[in-house]
Amino acid sequence: MKRTTVFADEDMLRKLREIAKRENTSLSEVTRKALVEYVSRRRPRRARLSLVGVGRSGRKDIAEHSEELLGKGFGR
Numbered sequence: 370m371k372r373t374t375v376f377a378d379e380d381m382l383r384k385l386r387e388i389a390k391r392e393n394t395s396l397s398e399v400t401r402k403a404l405v406e407y408v409s410r411r412r413p414r415r416a417r418l419s420l421v422g423v424g425r426s427g428r429k430d431i432a433e434h435s436e437e438l439l440g441k442g443f444g445r
Contacts, residue, residue, distance in 0.1 A: 375400065 377385070382396075389399045431438065 385396055385399050385403075389396045392399065
């Protein structure tokens with residue numbers, strides 16, 4: 370772990386100290402937890418996997434009849 374300096378206004382420091390006192394922990398620990406939570410919410414979201422083209426239908430006319438097949442619900 371590395372030491373760093375953070376500037377915060379008096380009101381924020383007061384609130385952080387209140388939390389630390391309530392949780393019986395240090396101001397540093399409260400600050401670390403807050404930073405972890407903040408950063409974890411801003412992680413880049415994983416791209417959704419595309420399922421287009423996955424699997425084989427055994428048919429060669431899917432593109433030509435896509436609307437008809439979609440209307441039928443894929444043969445269900």
